[in-house]
Amino acid sequence: MRPSAFLLLTALTLAAPAFAAQPACRIPGMKIHWIADYCMAQLETDDEIAAGACIGDELGRAFADDCTAKLHYKRAMCERAIALRYRQGDVDGCLVDREFVGSTVRNGGVGGS
Numbered sequence: 001m002r003p004s005a006f007l008l009l010t011a012l013t014l015a016a017p018a019f020a021a022q023p024a025c026r027i028p029g030m031k032i033h034w035i036a037d038y039c040m041a042q043l044e045t046d047d048e049i050a051a052g053a054c055i056g057d058e059l060g061r062a063f064a065d066d067c068t069a070k071l072h073y074k075r076a077m078c079e080r081a082i083a084l085r086y087r088q089g090d091v092d093g094c095l096v097d098r099e100f101v102g103s104t105v106r107n108g109g110v111g112g113s
Helices: 003-021 031-042 052-059 066-083 091-096 103-107
Strands: none
Touching: 031 052, 031 066, 031 103, 066 091
């Protein structure tokens, strides 16, 4: 085994318990997909290229972890949908609704299947 492969295997083995200890996030999808949906909603576009500057800015924001970030973006999208009357109810109800996701999250990426 090459030294670099051995080091990688060792690092993954040592990190495995830390990954296993992470509780599952109740917000589905990937953080980058939530950011893309958030930015496209803010700009009222479905063009990720047009939302590129916003996405870049949001990627620079610091959150405790990806789950906290996804909750932040889902909350903002819920608040917007309710304010624009695209959705009825309150923010808490929206947050627990697993069906309330943007198209990027739903499709696993822009233009995903």
